[in-house]
Amino acid sequence: MFNWYKKVVFENYANFNGRARRSEYWYFTLFNLIFSVITMAIDKALNLEIGLNTVYGLAVFIPGLAVAFRRLHDIGKSGWLLVIIYLAMIICAAVMVGASLSALSGVASPEGFGIGVIIAGVVVFGLAIWLLVMFCTNGDVGENKYGPDPKADGSEDISQIGVE
The missing domain is CATH 1.10.287 (Helix Hairpins)
Known part of the structure; x- marks a missing residue:
């Protein structure tokens, strides 16, 4: 399951071409949510206003957008x-x-x-x-x-x- 996340973030970081199956998109989304909650908890525990969650969000913005594009491509949509x-x-x-x-x-x-x-x-x-x-x-x-x-x-x- 985690392999889908790694595939999106590391192998297809800014790949807006091709197709992404449902499992690739949804496992990325699941792990993205988990990591976001963890980084928010760390920020809260350390009382940081701009901390790990902001950095993490910026780091996965492009791969998240790319996998969403590829997911739409999989159903024949631009x-x-x-x-x-x-x-x-x-x-x-x-x-x-x-x-x-x-x-x-x-x-x-x-x-x-x-x-x-x-x-x-x-x-x-x-x-x-x-x-x-x-x-x-x-x-x-x-x-x-x-x-x-x-x-x-x-x-x-x-x-x-x-x-x-």
């Missing part, structure tokens, strides 16, 4: 779709924050921005769910325009364990 989704989420989040700050500061009435905040929240939630579904979708069988099927190498996929 990795740039991820950038578009993230930009839409950032814009919607900015609308929600701006509306909240405007209402709190008295610049505008809270009622006037309520519908905008609700719409922005629904858009962010919908995009997050759609992205999650894409990351969980089984990859294209055989070669697609982004490269050969990563399952064709004969290695075992976690989704096939116990299936006959």
Whole structure:
């Protein structure tokens, strides 16, 4: 399992080409979460504001983005779709924050921005769910325009364990 993490971080650090199977993406995500929690705990124990967690986050940002691109490639989608989704989420989040700050500061009435905040929240939630579904979708069988099927190498996929 840890081999998937090592493959993403050390072998494919900034490789945005090709395809990544579900197990590669999700094991990287799992170990990334574990290491993030550990580094946050160390930072908290040492009372550091900018410490190991920040350094770790910066170190794995590029490989995390690259494996997400390759995961989308595995289902036949462009990795740039991820950038578009993230930009839409950032814009919607900015609308929600701006509306909240405007209402709190008295610049505008809270009622006037309520519908905008609700719409922005629904858009962010919908995009997050759609992205999650894409990351969980089984990859294209055989070669697609982004490269050969990563399952064709004969290695075992976690989704096939116990299936006959």
